[in-house]
Amino acid sequence: MKIIVVGTGYVGLVTGACLSDVGVEVVCVDVDQQKIENLNRGILPIYEPGLEEIVHRNAQKGRLTFTTSIKENIAETDAIFIAVGTPEGEDGSADLKYVIAVADEIGTYLEDYAVIITKSTVPVGSSLKVKEAIADSMKRNGKSIPFDVASNPEFLKEGAAISDFMSPDRIVVGVNSERAGKVIEQIYKPFLLNGYRMIFMDIPSAEMTKYAANAMLATRISFMNDIANLCEILGADINQVRNGIGSDPRIGNKFLYAGIGYGGACFPKDVKALMKTGADNGHPLRMLEVVEEVNNRQKLVLFHKLKNLMKGDLKDKKIAIWGLSFKPQTDDMREAPSILIINELIKEGAKVNAYDPVAIKEVHRYITVPVNYTDDEYTALEGADALLLLTEWREFRLPDWGKVKELMTNPLILDGRNIYNEKELESLGFEYHCIGVGKAMKI
Numbered sequence: 107m108k109i110i111v112v113g114t115g116y117v118g119l120v121t122g123a124c125l126s127d128v129g130v131e132v133v134c135v136d137v138d139q140q141k142i143e144n145l146n147r148g149i150l151p152i153y154e155p156g157l158e159e160i161v162h163r164n165a166q167k168g169r170l171t172f173t174t175s176i177k178e179n180i181a182e183t184d185a186i187f188i189a190v191g192t193p194e195g196e197d198g199s200a201d202l203k204y205v206i207a208v209a210d211e212i213g214t215y216l217e218d219y220a221v222i223i224t225k226s227t228v229p230v231g232s233s234l235k236v237k238e239a240i241a242d243s244m245k246r247n248g249k250s251i252p253f254d255v256a257s258n259p260e261f262l263k264e265g266a267a268i269s270d271f272m273s274p275d276r277i278v279v280g281v282n283s284e285r286a287g288k289v290i291e292q293i294y295k296p297f298l299l300n301g302y303r304m305i306f307m308d309i310p311s312a313e314m315t316k317y318a319a320n321a322m323l324a325t326r327i328s329f330m331n332d333i334a335n336l337c338e339i340l341g342a343d344i345n346q347v348r349n350g351i352g353s354d355p356r357i358g359n360k361f362l363y364a365g366i367g368y369g370g371a372c373f374p375k376d377v378k379a380l381m382k383t384g385a386d387n388g389h390p391l392r393m394l395e396v397v398e399e400v401n402n403r404q405k406l407v408l409f410h411k412l413k414n415l416m417k418g419d420l421k422d423k424k425i426a427i428w429g430l431s432f433k434p435q436t437d438d439m440r441e442a443p444s445i446l447i448i449n450e451l452i453k454e455g456a457k458v459n460a461y462d463p464v465a466i467k468e469v470h471r472y473i474t475v476p477v478n479y480t481d482d483e484y485t486a487l488e489g490a491d492a493l494l495l496l497t498e499w500r501e502f503r504l505p506d507w508g509k510v511k512e513l514m515t516n517p518l519i520l521d522g523r524n525i526y527n528e529k530e531l532e533s534l535g536f537e538y539h540c541i542g543v544g545k546a547m548k549i
């Protein structure tokens with residue numbers, strides 16, 4: 107079997123690497139020449155735990171190759187995955203220009219039957235647009251090659267992408283042809299060993315499933331953050347409330363963590379795109395409007411807490427920041443709460459020292475205000491008036507508190523991810539604040 111994966115970002119590279127790891131011949135294609143040159147030298151464009159080893163192993167075996175050309179590699183291909191970006195357009199909708207550009211190219215060069223599988227997150231109706239773009243391009247080139255389109259949305263999480271791909275909870279496939287369904291079943295068969303479920307459905311439903319899943323998860327987070335903020339006012343503790351409600355199997359205990367709001371490459375843009383789809387079709391999704399509003403507010407909740415604690419004056423205050431990426435185990439800075447928080451701190455005249463284990467090389471594209479980036483977490487604390495924990499990297503979980511206190515001018519900790527123990531830190535002489543734990547009414 108031979109597969110082309112177009113796009114070598116988080117989804118494309120993981121898909122290509124994992125498929126080659128089960129023995130398939132995979133050609134990864136990207137328009138970014140530098141990315142391809144680096145991949146051919148064994149340098150990965152992203153940080154994703156476990157990915158580098160799989161890429162190197164399969165590239166060495168000759169099963170995984172990288173190129174900028176669909177044309178030269180399309181012969182005898184069974185399936186082509188489209189895994190390019192679908193960024194937020196100016197009006198909030200998903201911008202399909204990269205997906206359609208790939209479809210156009212496929213139509214130009216396709217030589218024999220193949221299934222064209224959209225893995226990018228795309229609104230309902232997009233697979234039809236892909237089909238039309240391929241057909242139009244074939245017509246322009248005076249040819250007519252049989253092909254099918256399919257929708258196979260991806261549910262991997264950054265930081266856990268390899269295990270999510272290798273052992274998925276489910277594979278959702280939207281198809282309207284038996285032939286295409288068989289090809290896709292064949293592709294995913296090796297992963298059957300891991301006991302996943304393959305769910306076949308019609309194409310619009312598969313496209314909608316992706317948005318509905320992300321919107322549901324985003325809703326869960328905004329709901330918990332809203333309740334957390336009320337807990338603070340009423341003297342309740344969101345961590346205890348989470349344990350209490352999460353033990354109901356109808357609710358479940360996953361994805362209930364209050365914090366500084368959701369970020370990343372997916373939830374913010376996918377919630378917006380689904381809202382746009384609703385509005386365009388005369389069905390505004392009011393719940394999602396609130397989900398987004400709560401999230402935007404939540405991203406600055408820690409900043410406002412700090413400003414209050416500093417009596418409204420952050421001028422020349424030295425603020426240490428631990429963690430910049432939108433979540434641990436990734437270098438991805440897209441929509442990270444750290445960007446907004448740091449911008450606000452600098453606007454108020456604060457001096458920021460920041461440390462992140464892997465995202466530093468990425469931050470300059472997202473944070474343009476002056477920040478002193480340090481090589482380790484302790485250096486960031488020198489002379490600090492407060493420490494803000496923004497990303498719950500494992501290495502921040504059990505620091506040397508004696509050293510932390512010694513380095514800081516003022517032992518104040520604001521924990522945006524609720525990873526520390528209030529009693530322990532207070533007994534060590536720190537002032538500690540987190541998300542959703544009320545101090546007002548302790549009985």
Ligand SMILES: NC(=O)c1ccc[n+]([C@@H]2O[C@H](COP(=O)([O-])OP(=O)(O)OC[C@H]3O[C@@H](n4cnc5c(N)ncnc54)[C@H](O)[C@@H]3O)[C@@H](O)[C@H]2O)c1
Nearest residue numbers: 113114115116117136137138189190191192204226227260
């Ligand atoms: N990042 C995630 O965790 C994740 C998870 C599930 C789904 N998705 C969805 O998957 C899609 C890809 O996301 P990503 O995070 O991997 O994106 P990304 O930005 O990391 O990578 C996209 C890649 O596509 C390449 N590209 C653009 N146009 C091209 C073209 N015409 N031909 C070849 N390559 C081209 C870019 O150069 C880039 O390398 C998006 O629709 C996203 O919503 C992302």
Ligand SMILES: O=c1ccn([C@@H]2O[C@H](COP(=O)(O)OP(=O)(O)O[C@H]3O[C@H](CO)[C@@H](O)[C@H](O)[C@H]3O)[C@@H](O)[C@H]2O)c(=O)[nH]1
Nearest residue numbers: 260261262263264361362363365367368369370372432433
């Ligand atoms: O209980 C929780 C869980 C997550 N988050 C935040 O939510 C965001 C997203 O986290 P996560 O879902 O773990 O990461 P992503 O890599 O963005 O993955 C989401 O987006 C992907 C792209 O569509 C989907 O494939 C995944 O299924 C979906 O979980 C991050 O900012 C987290 O800090 C919380 O605040 N509380």
